[in-house]
């Protein structure tokens with residue numbers, strides 16, 4: 001199942017990483033895009049679309065950079081690179097738009113947590129990506145086993161239990177484990193993989209990244225931005241509760257500008 | 272044609288004793304054509320003064336061309352009084368934003384949202400139309416023709432060429448000359464170089480023999496290395512462009528907010544020394560607020 005998922009190749013990760021660095025070397029960005037046929041195609045398709053109606057046909061990434069500028073290409077790559085790769089429709093009745101919004105909100109909130117915790121800007125990008133991908137396993141389940149996943153959604157809703165428990169009941173595996181397997185296949189950094197795996201286990205020794213993503217997940221659910229299919233609001237991981245308390249309102253206030261930041265980040269989920 | 276500068280600053284309005292002569296308002300240029308059409312280029316804070324001047328000649332019919340939607344080129348728009356007066360007709364043109372997928376109308380309405388401005392878009396009383404342009408599109412305004420060309424800036428930026436009665440003017444908007452992102456010896460250095468040459472050639476061809484070239488000269492050559500990639504030109508790059516295009520007159524604009532009058536005077540002295548008048552050298556002037564050019 002995991003083998004058949006659309007690639008979230010290393011290149012996508014690199015584009016996002018480079019794009020988050022204001023001083024990124026244009027050469028590197030072009031090189032990364034150039035090594036990913038899917039990205040190249042998407043960018044060329046957009047720049048050659050009637051929207052641009054550029055005077056001439058753009059035939060290479062370099063050409064696109066010369067013509068419409070590095071910044072525009074970078075932003076285009078970012079908006080096409082990310083979870084735009086996900087199949088938008090599934091037979092499980094799982095609302096992908098709401099799901100993407102939940103993922104994005106979690107990503108944004110995770111990055112705000114990172115800022116608040118004094119994580120260096122370069123690393124804070126991992127917090128964003130981890131938030132974005134933390135529920136990716138659900139997309140896999142919805143895509144490949146729509147009927148069973150629909151059952152899991154129903155069970156969670158009717159019995160008011162966390163979705164991952166319902167998944168475990170039906171599949172004997174849950175989305176966090178599937179997500180981490182995918183992360184390994186995509187060769188994401190180890191701490192990122194660990195956070196995908198651990199975002200529902202709230203106790204024990206955990207990396208800061210894992211705690212933050214778990215917390216951001218709860219905050220985005222509390223704010224009711226998007227829908228992850230999980231009806232249950234869980235408690236804050238210990239490490240976060242120690243520093244931020246358990247009251248969601250207070251936490252959101254302390255993070256500051258949450259909804260504005262989410263609005264700005266929406267570029268990542270435009271298909 | 273009569274061209275008037277209402278704002279010559281880049282980035283941020285810069286009032287104060289140090290900027291009284293060149294002026295502190297951000298970009299706005301008006302062009303009145305021989306057949307009485309009013310064309311406005313950009314809506315920086317300079318547009319407020321223009322709007323005062325227009326109040327004496329209501330109703331106003333004008334065409335506003337936005338080079339790009341960075342703040343310093345649109346921040347005066349909500350204060351363009353003719354928008355509020357019934358009977359006026361205002362047509363607004365600009366580029367599409369490929370990243371957000373928004374038309375010029377949607378991008379500009381953003382700054383009229385309630386949290387930024389007390390009057391909502393649909394409460395404006397003038398007759399307002401929007402048109403999203405693509406590259407090399409020509410719009411006819413009376414006898415004048417306005418044509419777009421894509422320049423180099425962090426967002427899509429149109430340079431506009433206005434032709435009327437055998438005279439022509441070109442405004443770059445914000446523009447940085449293209450440079451090779453590869454080092455000599457890199458695999459793609461040559462390929463990238465030839466892409467740049469062909470884009471440059473297209474531009475020079477487009478503005479060949481232009482009577483008036485108004486160009487973004489935000490930086491001096493000394494300042495430029497630290498600002499490379501920010502999307503602005505230098506005094507020297509503007510002169511080079513004017514010479515290659517065979518422009519007759521060159522006007523420098525988009526002055527840095529911290530640039531005082533005496534700094535601009537000193538820059539002009541240095542340029543006059545460095546680029547003496549002569550064959551193939553366009554006459555050049557550092558644009559100031561209130562400057563009028565008759566063509």
Ligand SMILES: [Zn+2]
Pocket residue numbers: 281282341343344445525
């Ligand atoms: Zn500007």
Ligand SMILES: [Zn+2]
Pocket residue numbers: 339341424445
């Ligand atoms: Zn600009």
